[in-house]
Amino acid sequence: MPPIQFVVDRREHNKTLAAALKMRYGLSWSQAKRLVEGRHVKVSGQVEPNVDRRLQLGKRIELAAGSIELPPEERKRLAEKAQKKAQKAAKKAAPPPARAAANAKKSPPAVPVPGLPESVIVYQDDAVVVANKPAGLTTMRHKDEAEEFGARAQKFLPKTLADLLPVALGAPGKPLTAVHRIDRDTSGLVVFARTRAAAEHLTKQFRKHTVERSYVALTRGVPASKRIESVFIDDRGDGRRGSATGDAAGGKRAVTHVRVTEALGAHALVECRLETGRTHQVRIHLGENGTPLCGEKVYDRPLNGQPAPDGTGAKRPMLHAARLGFVHPVSGTALSWEAPPPADFAALLTELRQKAT
Structure with a gap:
């Protein structure tokens, strides 16, 4: 039996987890509390034991299979959704023809987009776009969220970088494919593909590391x-992703190369080179190492332990994707880009340097 899933809509936005479960499934307060505290509920893939967690629009909620008895109307809705999904899959018996590969034609200049810095586009051609994502902006819409809301309802969800870039490129009707993603609160370089062929080529490079x-x-x-x-597992024992300490069936290997570039007293400026690219990889490895990111509020404590003190006042995890390099999917040329950290990162770095002297 598959897990029960839903995506937070406008009615449930900013409600507590318990309140959303009560509204959607007609549960009593005690039933919702037992469900959450029994570790049967996940928010965006993470076990959430806090009934008072405030939910944000578009977050994906997952309930363990069999944890609740769905009302008849909800069972009917899920059955109809599954049927439509199966019908849609059946229509795709033959794959669509691949789009033509990119040529040397120059792309149009960037168009100003409200809420998106003009410097966000670092590189563009007919095959790829490299962007410098601002912190606080989601890279792309999760597939489950897109299916849950549908094309019409998605206009009510917060815009993602993948939504805004086509407008900035002067091609609002031509969606991009995010080949990889970085966390919402992480800033830095990310690559998008403009053709099917480019997406497949880049995906192979990411899979081969x-x-x-x-x-x-x-x-x-x-x-x-x-x-x-x-080896990363979804739940290390306290609802957080983390490294396995024993058997790791279904776990994924994660490798990070850490280099201290500047010691700053009780803090440090660190370079982290990824050999693999797992979700929250740098945050988890540094946190488990006992040196969590400034501003980190999830991976900042040992298993079942207390959060590490943080007197920096950072409003987000201080992490920036500074360098990106790959082989161009059309020309075969090895390309790379670097982007300096944003203003909040630079300001905190300056402050820590002053305190360390």
């Missing part, structure tokens, strides 16, 4: 410069 990706980070404490390797 040949893409060059380096982050800069500000940490609490000074980590050792070393290679960190572990």
